Amino acid sequence: MxxxxxxxxxxxxxxxxxxxxxxxxxxxxxTGIGGFPLFVRDQRSVYRMASDQQGRFRRRARWRYGRFGIRTDVDVDTLAGKVVVLGDSVVEGGLHLDQSETLAAVLERETGQAICPVACHGWALDNELGALTALPGWAQAAALVWVVNSGDFDTVGQGESELSFPTRRPLWLALWLARRHIYRTQPRWWPVKGMLSRPGPYMPEMREAALARFAQVAPQIAGPIVIVAHALRGEDVDGEPFFRRLAQVRPGTGFVAPSRLPGWGDDCYLDFIHPNARGARLIADAIAPFLPAREEA
Structure with a gap:
């Protein structure tokens, strides 16, 4: 009994x-916690945002990705004649910025130019150059704006885990979120092979390889090039000479350091690296003078 x-x-x-x-x-x-975009493996850039998807994270932050995984409301078939903004999640915007608040969207409103953000969370220099040169019309771009940060210099993004770079919807969202939390906090008992990869130490050979690859790409870009040296919160970009080395690859390349802009401060960040809507506006205003004049229809 x-x-x-x-x-x-x-x-x-x-x-x-x-x-x-x-x-x-x-x-x-x-509540929309599962409203995040998906990734896909890609031979040229290792991985990228998946094509033809849209949604809202937490039913607030709207996102849309077109045919090539470009976060834009306009379908893009070629980069020719467009201003390309190349980078990682600083450009892509992430889940906490609405599509209308991303750097590309702000720059498009400020200039009236057709802007194509070629960007993805976790990318580094090699991923970004691979993604750019994989897209049709890249050499005929009206301009290339490359937004870089020091976290990009000594690594290559691998999209190493489904818990950070999901390629499919989880069957049980609650379980997936719990696993993701454990994975990202990295307790001692979590399997080593599943741990979130950290930026590596100073890798001069990786930096030189990126410079050499950019030296092949830069002369082929039809329009002007602008290097945006985006500082991590509290970082001094003058202490990292590699920013300037990138800008010196092609003579006449523009150079913008957002942390040096009037009005820039800690209130321009969402976290330790990503600009908020105010930061995006300041960066866009600094980039605009380097872009070619808009062609009237």
Whole structure:
């Protein structure tokens, strides 16, 4: 009798637990926590944003990616004649910026130019150059604006885990989010092979390889080139000469250091690196004078 009662209690507890899990799962989905974009593997850039997807994260931050995984509201078939903004999540905007608040969107409103952001979370220099040269019409771009930060110099983005770079929707969102939290906080008992990769140490050979590759790409760009040296919060870009070395690859390349702009401060960041809407506006204003005049229809 006691055993039967215990089994009944366990059954009730299990049923209540399942109901609670289902309630959490439904709540997460209703609030839009699962409204994140997906990634796809790519031979040229290792990985990129998946094509032809759209949604809203937490039912607020709208995002849309077209045929080539470019975050824009306009379908893009070629980069020819367009201003290309190349970079990582600083350009892409991430989940906490609405599509209308990204650097590319702000720059498009400020200049009236057709802007194409070729960008993805976690990319480094090699990923970015690979992605650029994989797209049709890249050499005929009206301008290339390359937004770089020091975290890009000594690594190559690998899109190493489904928990940071998901390529498919999780069946159980609550379980996936719990695993993601553990993965990103990296407790000692988490499997080493699954740990989030950290930026590596100073890698001069990787930097030289990126310079050499850019030296092949830069002369082929039809329009002007602008290097945007985006500082991490509290970082002094003058202490990192590699920013200037990138700008010296092609004579006449423009150079913008947002942290040196009047009005720039900690209130221009969402976190330690990503600009908020105000930061994006300041960067766009600094880039605009380097761009060619808009061609009237």
């Amino acid at each position: 006691i055993g039967r009662t215990l089994l009944d209690l366990l059954a009730v507890a299990g049923a209540l637990g399942l109901i609670a899990l289902l309630a959490v799962e439904i709540g997460l989905r209703v």
